[in-house]
Amino acid sequence: MNQTIAVLDFGSQYTQVIARRIRECNVYSKIYPFGTSAATLKADGVIGIILSGGPSSVFAKGAPMPDRAIFDLGVPVLGICYGIQLMGRLLGGTVARGERREYGNGTLRIQRPGRLFAKLPRQLTVWNSHGDKLTALPPGFVAIGTTENSPFAAIEDRRRSFFGIQFHPEVSHSERGVDVLRNFLVGVCGARQDWTTKDFIKHAVANIRTTVGKSRVLLGLSGGVDSSVAAALIHQAIGRRLTCVFVDNGLLRKGERAVVEELYRKHFRIDVRVVDASALFLRRLKGVTDPERKRKIIGNTFVEVFERSLRSVGEAEFLAQGTLYPDVIESVAIAGNPAALIKSHHNVGGLPERMKLKLLEPLRELFKDEVRAVGSALGLPREVVWRQPFPGPGLGVRVVGDITRERLDVLREADAIVQEEMMASEWYWKVWQSFAVYLPVKSVGVIGDERNYADVIGLRIVESRDAMTADWSRLPYDLLQKISSRITNEVRGVSRVVLDISSKPPATIEWE
Numbered sequence: 001m002n003q004t005i006a007v008l009d010f011g012s013q014y015t016q017v018i019a020r021r022i023r024e025c026n027v028y029s030k031i032y033p034f035g036t037s038a039a040t041l042k043a044d045g046v047i048g049i050i051l052s053g054g055p056s057s058v059f060a061k062g063a064p065m066p067d068r069a070i071f072d073l074g075v076p077v078l079g080i081c082y083g084i085q086l087m088g089r090l091l092g093g094t095v096a097r098g099e100r101r102e103y104g105n106g107t108l109r110i111q112r113p114g115r116l117f118a119k120l121p122r123q124l125t126v127w128n129s130h131g132d133k134l135t136a137l138p139p140g141f142v143a144i145g146t147t148e149n150s151p152f153a154a155i156e157d158r159r160r161s162f163f164g165i166q167f168h169p170e171v172s173h174s175e176r177g178v179d180v181l182r183n184f185l186v187g188v189c190g191a192r193q194d195w196t197t198k199d200f201i202k203h204a205v206a207n208i209r210t211t212v213g214k215s216r217v218l219l220g221l222s223g224g225v226d227s228s229v230a231a232a233l234i235h236q237a238i239g240r241r242l243t244c245v246f247v248d249n250g251l252l253r254k255g256e257r258a259v260v261e262e263l264y265r266k267h268f269r270i271d272v273r274v275v276d277a278s279a280l281f282l283r284r285l286k287g288v289t290d291p292e293r294k295r296k297i298i299g300n301t302f303v304e305v306f307e308r309s310l311r312s313v314g315e316a317e318f319l320a321q322g323t324l325y326p327d328v329i330e331s332v333a334i335a336g337n338p339a340a341l342i343k344s345h346h347n348v349g350g351l352p353e354r355m356k357l358k359l360l361e362p363l364r365e366l367f368k369d370e371v372r373a374v375g376s377a378l379g380l381p382r383e384v385v386w387r388q389p390f391p392g393p394g395l396g397v398r399v400v401g402d403i404t405r406e407r408l409d410v411l412r413e414a415d416a417i418v419q420e421e422m423m424a425s426e427w428y429w430k431v432w433q434s435f436a437v438y439l440p441v442k443s444v445g446v447i448g449d450e451r452n453y454a455d456v457i458g459l460r461i462v463e464s465r466d467a468m469t470a471d472w473s474r475l476p477y478d479l480l481q482k483i484s485s486r487i488t489n490e491v492r493g494v495s496r497v498v499l500d501i502s503s504k505p506p507a508t509i510e511w512e
Contacts, residue, residue: 003027003028003045003047003189003191003192003194004028004029004030004044004045004046004047005022005027005028005029005030005046005047005048005049005050005185005189005191006029006030006032006036006041006044006046006048006049006050007019007022007029007030007031007032007049007050007052008032008033008034008036008049008050008051008052008066008070008083009031009032009033009034009052010034010051010052010053010054010056010064010082010083010086011034011052011054011055011056011064012052012053012054012055012080012081012082013468014052014053014168014170014171014468015031015052015053016031016325016365016367017170017171017367017466017468018050018052018080018170018181019031019365020325020366020367020370020466021169021170021177021178021181022050022181022185023195023370024178025178025181025182025185025186025191025193026193026194026195026196027185027186027191027192027193027195028195028199030044030046031365034052034054034064034065034066035064035065035066035067036066036067037067037069038067038069038070038072038073039069041070041073042073046073046075047075047076047189047190047191048075048076048077048078048184048185048188048189048191049070049073049075049076049077049078050077050078050079050080050083050184051066051077051078051079051080051082051083051084051086051087052080052081052082052083053080053081053082053083053129053130053168054081054082056082057097057131057132058082058085058086058089058095058132059095059097059132065086065090066086066090068090071090071091071160071162075161075189076161076162076163076184076188076189077160077161077162077163078116078162078163078164078165078184078188079162079163079164079165080164080165080167080168080169080170081129081130081165081166081167081168082130083164084134084155084164084165084166085130085132085133085134087138087162087164088134088136088137088138088152088155088164091138091139091140091141091162092138092139093134093135093136093137093138093141094134094135094136095132095133095134095135096132096133096135097131097132103128103129103130104127104128104129105125105126105127105128105173106125106126106127106128106147106148106149106153106167107123107124107125107126107147107148108123108124108125108126108145108146108147108153108154108167109122109123109145109146109147110122110123110124110144110145110154111143111144111145111146112142112144112156113144114144114156114158115183115184115187115188116144116154116156116163116165116180116183116184116187116188117144117145117154117180117183118183118187119179119183120176120179120180120183121176124174124175124176125173125174125175126147126167126168126169126173126174126175126177127167127168127171127173127174127177128147128149128166128167128168129168130166133149133150133152133166134150134152134155134164134166135152137152137155138157140157140159140160140162141155141156141157141162141164142155142156142157142158143155144156145165147166147167150166152164152166153165153166153167154166161188163184163188165180169181171468171469172465172469173469197370197373197374197377198377200366200370200374201233201236201374201377201378204233204237204362205233205236205237207362208233208234208237208238208360208362209237209238211318211360212237212238212241212317212318212360214241215241215316215317215318216241216242216243216313216314216315216316216317216318217234217238217241217242217243217316217317217318217319217320217360218243218244218245218306218309218310218313218316218318218319218320218357219231219234219242219243219244219245219319219320219321220244220245220247220302220306220319220320220321220322221244221245221246221260221264221272222246222260222322222390222392223246223256223259223260223263223264223390224322224387224389224390225322225368225371225372225375225384225385225386225387225389226322226323226324226363226368226371226389227321227322228322228375228380228384229322229363229371229372229374229375229378229380229385230320230321230322230361230362230363231244231264231268231270231320231322232268232375232378232379232380233362233363233374233378234320234360234362235268235270236378240271242270242271242320243271243272243273243313243316244264244270244271244272244273245272245273245274245275245305245306245309245313246260246261246264246272246273246274246275247275247277247302247305247306248274248275248276248277248278249277249278249281249298249301249302249394249396250277250278250279250281250282250405250408251278251281251298251393251394251395251396251403251408252394252395253390253394253395253412253415253416253419254412254413254415254416255416257274260272261274263384273309273312273313275305275308275309277301277305280301280305281298281301281396282403282405284297284301285297285298285396285403286402286403286404287402288402288403289401289402291397291512294393294396294397294403294512295393295396295397295512298392298393298394298396299392299393302392306319306357307357310357316357317356317357317358318357318358318359318360319357319358319359319360320359320360320361320362321359321360321361322361322363323361323363323364324363324364324366324367324368324371324467325364325365325366325367327392367465367466367467367468368389368466368467369465369466372385372386386429388428388431388432388433388434388435389432389433389467391510395408395411395412395415395438397510397511397512398411398415398435398436398437398438398510398511398512399411399437399438400437400438400439400440400511400512401440402440406493407438407455408438410438410455410457410491410492410493410494411436411437411438411457413490413491414436414438414457414487414491414494415435415436417436417483417486417487417490417491418434418435418436418459418483418487419434421479421482421483421486422434422461425476425479427473427475427479430473431461431462431463431473431475432462432463432464432465432467432470432509433460433461433462433464433509434459434460434461434462434473435459435460435461436457436458436459436460436487437457437458437459437460437500437511438455438457438458439455439456439457439458439498441455441456442454442455442456442495443455443456443495443496444495445488445495445496452495453495454493454494454495454496455493455494455495456494456495456496456497456498457487457491457494457496457497457498458497458498458499458500458511459480459483459484459497459498459499459500460500460509460510460511461473461475461499461500462504462509464504464509467509468504469503469504469505470503470504470509471503471504472499472500472501472502472503480499483497484497
């Protein structure tokens with residue numbers, strides 16, 4: 001039985017990042033709703049508790065609060081951001097609204113390393129995102145770290161093994177953040193570090209078999225790594241009772257449909273049905289410019305197409321999707337947490353009541369790099385496992401503004417050039433995502449001696465580990481020049497290419 005670290009979710013966009021960082025340390029973690037009772041945690045045998053951050057203020061009406069009895073369980077507790085403020089207020093300290101919001105990079109100066117900061121430098125760059133702060137310590141606590149804006153940026157009650165930190169160690173922006181978490185897991189909680197990808201596969205296959213029973217499953221296949229790994233996992237669990245449906249929605253990249261058909265039928269030997277619904281999707285998207293409406297239309301139309309597919313597939317009780325946690329955390333609150341909506345994802349939010357299908361999402365709590373690790377362990381080829389992410393709504397969220405066949409054709413040609421040059425230079429495998437975006441503006445250019453008033457293509461090329469944060473990739477200038485030159489010379493109707501150098505946050509990876 002794997003030891004369990006409980007992560008109480010107070011609505012942070014980074015709650016699942018905490019859980020996956022714990023898994024990176026080969027320790028099993030489980031996310032619980034913030035109000036989970038201490039009795040439940042005790043029954044589950046948790047060896048440590050982490051209180052996540054969250055968008056609320058401890059002063060807000062209805063602010064999420066934990067069961068106070070968790071502090072009497074006798075297990076170590078680590079409060080992060082909102083978590084430290086909760087601990088401060090509930091255990092007898094004082095929390096106040098900060099004079100200014102502390103957001104972005106800060107400098108943590110460690111006064112007493114202790115077990116939490118063991119073997120770490122005395123000064124670290126950390127990521128902050130908070131408005132409130134601790135102004136007086138609860139009884140039994142001492143300050144062990146400070147930042148520019150807080151004398152109590154890190155605190156410790158050594159006797160009870162309670163810790164609080166105002167910064168976010170789980171995000172990649174925090175220097176040695178994973179080491180801070182590992183010190184808590186191993187040095188404080190005594191975790192054995194015995195959780196692996198194979199453990200996940202074993203548990204996932206068992207859960208799928210239990211959930212599905214003898215029923216059939218219909219899976220929405222996109223050809224990307226998410227749906228491919230989901231298909232392989234479900235196929236391992238139930239074999240021929242899985243049927244995959246690939247929908248040509250008219251928003252695919254150049255040659256996408258042919259590649260997917262060949263790959264899955266010849267190499268995976270999985271039952272794949274192809275449905276051409278491109279005319280339906282484009283008709284419904286005509287004149288729609290609002291990104292949220294686009295996503296909703298695409299999602300609802302997908303459901304309709306799958307519903308019709310049931311007639312040819314036969315009886316099926318489950319609809320499987322390759323939904324990942326970044327999709328979920330940006331779209332809906334998890335288990336009643338108070339997370340905020342960022343953008344809707346076409347495959348998140350459930351099914352209409354008229355459909356009798358139940359959702360099966362075996363990857364729902366994983367991040368992209370974890371899914372890739374699962375895919376590799378399942379024996380999927382590199383071309384599938386390490387394929388760059390492609391959004392479910394496809395080019396529908398890469399054509400900014402109105403979607404037309406003409407704009408899609410321009411974008412397909414431009415994007416194909418981006419993919420070809422990234423592959424040829426081997427940079428494709430070094431970055432997280434690289435793609436073209438159609439911008440709804442015209443720009444003056446010159447072809448020969450003539451004026452060319454035509455479209456603008458944006459390049460979006462980013463580095464990331466989990467899609468929760470990202471930074472623009474510093475590609476060689478000669479590669480960027482080659483991509484730009486080819487697009488403006490080979491794609492009719494394009495006069496200019498621009499480079500997006502925004503990070504996430506504050507931007508998102510996709511434009512819509």
